Amino acid sequence: MKAGFVYIMTNKNHTTLYTGVTSNLSKRVQQHKESYYSQSFTSRYNLYILVYWESFQEIGDAIFREKQIKAGSRQKKLDLINSINSDWKDLTGDVENIMDVF
Template sequence: MKQSYVYIMTSMNHRAIYIGVTSNLVKRVYEHKNGLCDGFTKRYHCTKLVYFEVFDNIDEAINREKYLKGKKRDFKIALIEKQNPKWRDLYDDIL
């Protein structure tokens, strides 16, 4: 079974927060970091991976993504800071 991921990208100043879902986290974050994804992350320079969760089922990952996208910014910040209090870029950790 292929794993799926919900992830959060942010800009360097942490003003913009993007939540996404993917089955290949390394590839997807690479695309965000190198401006290969048109849209929000490219427009707001969201190149820093600050949070991710792993799922065994893509449907669970999609439901979690929708849930998180529906939450207020303060909730998302608290979620990030619980796992990653310094907002470190986690990209090197997943390579």
């Protein structure tokens, strides 16, 4: 079974949020930072700061959680981010080697 991750990216002013799901968090975050998909939402709005993430043993669970988060209000997303990252620091460094665990 493949592991999964749900994550939230933002821009430098924290005005826009993007919630996504992936099986390889470090690779996907790097793609966002490099604007790998130049026409994507994250590229158009400069969403390159990883402010929240969760891991799951199965990708299906991550997809389910992504849908829950996306269905919530902006305030719920802000509360979620603030619950673990009140300074809104970029968590990219925390996940660079995360795939070694999975």
